[in-house]
Amino acid sequence: MANQKGDLISYRPDIKLLDATIRDGGLVNDFRFSDEFIKALYKTNVKSGIEYMEFGYKASKELFKTEDFGKWKFCDEEDIRAIVGENDTNLKLTVMADVGRCDFRKDIIPRSESVIDMIRIATYTYQMPGALEMIEYCHDLGYETSVNIMAISSSREEDVRKSLELVCNSPVDVIYIVDSYGSLYPEQMRELANQYITAAEAVGKKVGLHMHNNQQLAFANTIEGIACGASFVDATMSGMGRGAGNCFMEQMLSFLKNPNYKLTPTLKFIEKYIKEEREKGSVWGYDVPYMLTGAFNRHPRAAIAFIKEQKSDYDALYQDLLYEIS
């Protein structure tokens, strides 16, 4: 690869790992994690040397009923503090806020009063003005910010280009490449990464990566993206996340050679808590239906429903996707 950043033996101190297990994994179990799970995850992230941990969403309590979800859908300040106290560690804390689904002026307090360090703003290209407003707002409250522009694989290229231009002119710190449908191939990933990095570096911003594993490419696309120069990496414990799940944290800790990273605490967490989570009935990870929606560049909802209903007629789903029924 021309201009590859980093190599397989040394390490790049600019690369930061972000554990998104609660937030993306919460989409699997409606954010119903035990406090023990969350406390153990927090301690694991601290001990493993991971730089950022995402607690969940700051979702609007006007739009979503609190009784329908576990508390990490809303991430009240006191709930996070019950886990982390004053968070007297090197681990930075994040929450995600969806444009249009967060009462940010009410629910996001100044950083000086919060244990949260970074607000991550998730947006579609057609919501950019709303995203920019939230970026400004959170930045002015003192937070680090990222913007996660979703579903770019099914957006018009011109819309992605324009969105990128807009966020480059905002005070956002990190711009994420998000493969919402797990449909990107490494060659597309490299092209996008080069586009994002060229734009971001020119204005002193970082590029992040949030991949899905529909085609078993989450890890591959992530390491290709960092070789292009991306430096924020989302990963989850054993890939726990919506549908086919995400890039595996244990793989990233193993792949990156940063001596601050420790694999042992993460392996011990997986052995106990991920096993228990699966036994509770949470299902995620690569499977034929996700491969199909990924290959067709579609939202995974048809695959998620297929698996939830314990169907196995893969060809019926394939025919539906071929003829645009799903």
Add this chain to the structure above:
Amino acid sequence: MANQKGDLISYRPDIKLLDATIRDGGLVNDFRFSDEFIKALYKTNVKSGIEYMEFGYKASKELFKTEDFGKWKFCDEEDIRAIVGENDTNLKLTVMADVGRCDFRKDIIPRSESVIDMIRIATYTYQMPGALEMIEYCHDLGYETSVNIMAISSSREEDVRKSLELVCNSPVDVIYIVDSYGSLYPEQMRELANQYITAAEAVGKKVGLHMHNNQQLAFANTIEGIACGASFVDATMSGMGRGAGNCFMEQMLSFLKNPNYKLTPTLKFIEKYIKEEREKGSVWGYDVPYMLTGAFNRHPRAAIAFIKEQKSDYDALYQDLLYEIS
């Protein structure tokens, strides 16, 4: 990628798919497949438009007891004919022969008397003279031949270079890049592919790919390898193969845009027969122990034993690998 061959929309008629389900999958269940499974697989490959199907090994009956394995460890001509008759189809048939573990002068009959089309010779770099002898022998009997040079990720680069030079001067048709330990990253894959392809093309030979999924990179490395110009691709149904398994056939059929390929028969095979095979107790696929042996560039035997014994103390395996105990 400089000089990429092919793109994501058109198709390359030079690419051939080889179904290695029985041969690599047989390492999971000691080649104990039902005749129904094998017949259904054969029909599936024909209907799916797959170009080659591997039946198993031509293993020495002096070295291995026939009662310890199913018949596809030995691939007697009459056993293959019981499935395929005269094989009056476009699907070519292959078997694999390991250097030093095949009585090739006794067990391999002239192609004119066999339904087999290609003999695939598997070798380590330190067995090259034996491999060359077998290539000559099988070529002279009229077969297409491939050579699968194994464990190159842990071989001296000079030994790989020299082996490549030797097979380029042999009558072999296809030279395989084999990632025995599932330890190669895409950037290493591209480098190896360029090395192999440059050498092979200069003497009119093809390059093949045989990947393992220890780090969830089998599909990624395969599609990167073909973008570099490789044209023979080994894949198996749902990745069935030793340890973490192989590149998934359903993903390759979905990825390649060859209009001869049909995904439906393969999906129907998976729905019924791969499900049954798993229910019988055959275990393969990505798991933490395979990730560890892959990342450490080791033979997966420690991981296979770990999983067979249903252990879950991942950190103990990690410590063993770190300090070279396993």
